[in-house]
Amino acid sequence: MAGLQQQVAAQQTALQQRNLYIQLLEEKLRLQRIQQFAARSEKSADQAHLFDEVELEAEIEALRDQLPDDAEEQDAPRPSRQRRQRGFSDTLVRERIELTLSEEEKVGATKTFFAKVKEELQFIPAQLKVLEYWQEKAVFPLEGNDHLLAAERPVHPLGKCTASTSLLAYVITSKYADGLPLYRLEGMFKRLGHAVSRTQMANWIIRLNDVFTPLITLMREVQNSSAYLQADETRLQVLKEDGKTAQSDKWMWVTRGGPPDQPSVLFAYDPSRGGSVPVRLLDDFAGILQADGYAGYGQVCRANGITRIGCWDHARRKFVEASKAAKVNAKGKNATPAKAEVGLSHINKLYAIERQIKDLSEAERYRIRQELSLPRLEAFKAWLEANVTRVMKGSLTRQAMEYTLNQWDFLIGYCARGDLHISNVLAENAIRPFAVGRRAWLFADTSRGAHASATCYSLIETAKANGLEPAAYIHHVLERIATADTLEALETLLPWNVNLAPVEKK
Template sequence: MILSERQARIEAQTAASHAVAEALKAKAAASSTEAMIAHLKLMIEKLRRELYGQRSERTARLIDQMELQLEELEAKATEDELSAEAAALQASLPAPAPRRRPSRKPFPEHLPRERVVIAAPSSCPCCGSMKLSKLGEDVTETLEVIPRQWKVIQTVREKFTCRACEAITQPPTPFHVTPHGFVGPNLLAMVLFEKFGQHQPLNRQSERYGREGIDLSVSTLADQVGAATAALAPLHDLIARHVMTAERLHADDTTVPILAKGKTDTGRIWAYVRDDRPFGGADPPAALYCASRDRRHEHPDAHLAAWSGILQADAYGGYNGLYDPARPGGRVVPALCWSHARRGFFELADIAASSRRGPGAAPVSPIAVEAVKRIDVLFAIEREINGLSADARLQVRQDRSRPPVEDLRAWLGEQRVRLSRSATVAKPIDYMLRRWDRFASFLDDGRVCLTNNAAERALRGFALGRKAWLFAGSSRGAECAAAIVTLIQTAKLNDVDPQAWLADVLARVAEHPIHRLDDLPPWNWCPPSTTAIAA
């Protein structure tokens, strides 16, 4: 009876794994078809422009949009294909048919070749005989880049046969992060950093490489980006877990246009930053990004479902569900940003900006000027105690910051009574007075920061990049960007060169033991020595 139950359980697990493998196989086929359709549409539009000329500026923009969409579809198809292969292997099923890819041209002859010969065995591993005779060799060419110097690395695997037992011996094929292994880790890291760290779309990178004599199409680059995203997923998950164990998080979001049928949706990139350095915390800083197609409150609720602690954010109402004391994951303590509050007064107190606007500009508000001066006193105190322990910061705030905060609240209340409902300066006053407890929370906890500038700085790259890449081609593309930017921004926060770190991680991640994954994050990473690089 026990044996039959165990057999039934094994059969059920096998059936489930087969169903998962078949579903992933179908998903990979659909992604491949979608990428092929986009590729054909792009080719048709380019042929039309060659035949009939450029009809309008809109046509040129349309082709640019189609190229950006294609690169994300190609990356998505590669990720799905790798997932289907892994599921098929786990379920002991035949691997799905490989996706059709553009035929790769041979590397240019003018590139220098560097032969890396894998050491051959000194004896036959089959019988131990020393009588080995070389049969030939297999050469694998990998395109690699040394800052602005291209070269092709030829990895030679010599093949030997044993004269005693006629067994053939050859070292195994070296690992490559991406399928078909013709892009080296340094080149792949450069492509990732240029796209997600320097805001250079793949079509611009492809054009630049072409001018240097290297033919790498947008489709090929997108294929590599998708494979790298899949390879780096365990490291991204490790950083996400590290961020979500913080006692305090900075949170903010910014707009990211996401391509939809005939339009673009105003999507969002959400940033969650862990940085304990202002109160002397020993844990390393890190940033986590998430993507969504809208700004509904369900997204931060889902991102922070299992987290509780101090949340530094603006007054966006979508966070209110996190502040509910009956929340299943534990109550989140709100702490608002004084920079947001100061900005409302500063815009009305900026004499230089008012003079530039001319006679029609609103007059400078003396109440706003006084409010800015009072708030700047708190910022000056914070600059003095930045980096001290939480207890030391709390003591200074109780002694020096609490009196001006209480005076500011009383003064704002007095000024608000004298103002009409339509007064311009009434809006920033009401913004603070209605949420005063959340603004004053820094007085009772030394871990709380006065501002949410850490999250705003983390989103600056997306704000700058929007002018270069215009939009994300799909929700999957936005999620891929969020994943890679998580790695890049975390490296920057830990004062690590993101490109050098990515190159080293991509070269090591597959053969690195999973139980030693903690060696790879930026805060534990040690740059490889010159000797190791040469080897």
């Protein structure tokens, strides 16, 4: 009997472990199905609301009233409410079309006048044009021989090249800003009257990488001289990489930041995700670095004395996934109160504060974070520590809670200053065009192509961060970089030093 009881107890233990394992697999399966078929929004209709944003707004207004009159920073100007645009932009070229009456219709009229009755937006299709350069040459007799003098030729950034700077700018912008793969551009050019092969276009882009490198290096120096950077990384497939299989993951790194009036977004390709990559990219940076929980940033933080802060978006996303994958009953409601929902409510309190103070000055944001955010963070941490062991080990909710606790010292770092952000969203937004484009062109053929892509994305995203139209900025740089043989000339090509004239109006 004792042996049978031991056997039954062992079987019951095995069944309990198997049931727990099945629950974990079912949870992961639900999450996979949601990720594949459901909407990707992180909003939850069933989310528990544990606070009132109206009351929170009143708290913030009360704190603003307590700000001393002699504060160093004045109130940031409140943005005007965005109104729906009526009509077309004043920067567009306009052509006047007059609808006239016939002479017979105007007989007997005391006067005539024109009234604008409508506006239409016209599209002018692209076209290819061949530029023929005819160089004038003069012959001078000199000591019995003829001396030849030729007019100066314009310097091309690629030397001998059949593509004009405008065509190069169009190819770069189309692929890296609009996400058009080269094979589609090849078909578009063919329809316009001349076939330009994708191999030829790829070769132009790779050659331009060497041309742009000094400008990118200068941008990197300016960015690393700032006090606050954000970093992120994403996968990239490169088919021909030494020592790596075509299917293995390689990485595109991005850093965003720089002085307030000189923002830059810089991409860098590396086949490794090791800590040596941030060490190389952030060689002389010694400010605050915001990134996700990846341990690879730890090496450069220790070496350079960098203060690291975390990203609440990553923590929140784990709770969102746990909430979506929670088991539901036949009525569509959670079978048991979901701790993931409670955790989300705590995090949403922090985001609600940030929404209310986003337009305030740095001094006010810092003050309100100290008064409102820190107490809510302490309450959230206490809740996590009290409940983490009550959740099934290995579940998505347990993983979310453990991740938040492990990253806690980094996650609360945004409260240390008013200019810091609660999340790494700016870096993620900067890397999103790359992720969208990657769906179209899928992979890079060689590491040289991957490096060239990083350079082009850096120029385009930095131009956008400085309020410049990417195509116009790329063309501006291509027109002048071949003759920028000094540091001063190169600095004039930095986006924050470029003043592109608006489109001429007729």
